[in-house]
Amino acid sequence: MPLDSKAPGGPLEEKWDRHRFELKLVNPANKRKYEIIVVGTGLAGASASATLAELGYHVKTFCIQDTPRRAHSIAAQGGINAAKNYQGDGDSIRRLFYDTIKGGDFRSREANVYRLAQISVDIIDQCVAQGVPFAREYGGLLANRSFGGAQVSRTFYARGQTGQQLLLGAYSALMRQVGIGQVRMFPRREMLDLVLVDGRARGIVVRNLITGEIESHSAHAVVLATGGYGNAYFLSTNGMSSNVSAIWRAYKRGAFFAHPSFIQIHPTCIPVHGDYQSKLTLMSESLRNDGRVWVPKKAGDQRPAEQIPESERDYYLEEKYPSFGNLVPRDVASRNAKQQCDQGKGVGPTGYAVYLDFQDAIKRDGEAVIRKKYGNLFQMYERITDDNPYQSPMMIYPAIHYAMGGLWVDYNLMSTIPGLFVLGEANFSDHGANRLGASALMQGLADGYFIIPYTIGGYLAGTPLGPVDEGHRAFGETVKAAKDATDRLLSIKGRRTVHDFHRELGHILWEYCGMSRNEAGMRKAKERIPELREAFWKDVTVPGTSADFNQSLERAGRVADFLEFGELLAEDALSRKESCGCHFNEAYQTPDHEALRNDEECCYVAAWEFTGKGKAPALHKEPLTFENVKLTQRSYK
């Protein structure tokens, strides 16, 4: 099936404007006749729900948590990018566009990325108007700091709690609509399946996580904003309930899954310290504005950091990448940390850590200044490690963090299922093979506040949609399938916990589809995941019943999906005969170990189609064409 991106023609700068003009409109009186389901209340879902309701649509919004405010977006720390150029340091929309497309190693769509950069400036205005307390300069203008992959300061922030503050803004807008009655909020509901009528998305089936009841809900269109799937790897920086299930089940109903193997590994996380850990903690990229990354020059050097003299320290990022220094993009910083540790130069009890040192910044600016910028992050580090980062350097190591892959969407953010739109981290997004720091919040809010309100109108106005309600046969069939799947999980009564299977899957993915990949390893993952899946369906134990609150059952469903998804991830990684961004295939590297793209053969979006249980997925390729940027070897030297 040819994938039509629906990216408009014409000059880059005019595409979005023209497209908005050409999209059909739903007049205000008719908006009241439409119902839209939004699944997810992170930045993407909350902003979409609020804006669609403000426009006059009837919105039904769903989330797993007890309140929309607890979506994983709340955890975002460092900031949000926008090309405001308040600093006057050379930024512009074109520069943000270029940095993003280069940062993603030229594996995203030009038209989408340019639109993202254009919209970035409106997002900040919108959030300021909502009262989001961004940090300010002494003169009153909003302050900025730098993030990886950029040589300008364009990241807006609210200390280390930017996601929380932005989400409170979107949540307030959402709750205003709940108050007015324009949004009906359904917390503690987990989407189990998508309902299609005549090939179009017309509703969802959810489980009430408190009562266990299976409910169905109909609408004229469905918007998924269900976040990322980093938790497939078991250990990640994501919230515990982040999952792949909603988009995976939509995939099994016909939505193509793009770039499943593009998964970001963040260089600055608190290292793994044992087998019984279920979460990893991020130390925001913003810390690399002032922290210097180093390891001892000599392999096996066990001396404490303060006893290693300056001349025996290797500030390897500053040495190797003088232009960007410690602020190289995440994929580059992560790979370099791994290389240092693999050479025996890692520090800490496991040897899998590098230092992030603030001594020079503290000497230069004083502890009070550093505390003001990063106080809550330093406190978090100290609470977890019992080390004081004002006195000794932090120890950090890369960890799974963000999914660049997700459901394939066109320029309108519509998936291959008509009427199913996908926003935020859940879509395959504008970040190509590597996302730059502070760009996920920008994308989620661009999708929710500024893109979907136009494009969903275009769909609704241009599509004759007959009346459909929950009494339709398709709902009954989908509810039955969801109940059967739940009963099956409860009936196995095996010996191993869901957690145990999840941990083993995580080990396989990290080992063979992690920071560095090779053909033999990826094949091994493809072999071992189906074996593990089979063992799961024979031997998993899920205590309790489906008739009430049962978190083991919730987790079992999510892990069952990860066990299917993991195989697609390995398949996708194996099929890409190049290295690009986060996808580092050891067979394709430059002499100095950087990712080596194969633009001749691999300049495409890989979009996978479900072809049936037990059958190989079909690969569809959306060619990527670049008219405004020249494809170059990414260099941060």
Ligand SMILES: Cc1cc2nc3c(=O)[nH]c(=O)nc-3n(C[C@H](O)[C@H](O)[C@H](O)COP(=O)(O)OP(=O)(O)OC[C@H]3O[C@@H](n4cnc5c(N)ncnc54)[C@H](O)[C@@H]3O)c2cc1C
């Ligand atoms: C620790 C951390 C720090 C970060 N810091 C930054 C940063 O500083 N800057 C930046 O740009 N990015 C940052 N990111 C990335 C960014 O936070 C996320 O990409 C972004 O918040 C995702 O938003 P979202 O709206 O797409 O999804 P989420 O915020 O993950 O929300 C998902 C929503 O979907 C719901 N949901 C999921 N599955 C189902 C289901 N089956 N049924 C019903 N509801 C469902 C959930 O309940 C939730 O409401 C960070 C990420 C992490 C992990």
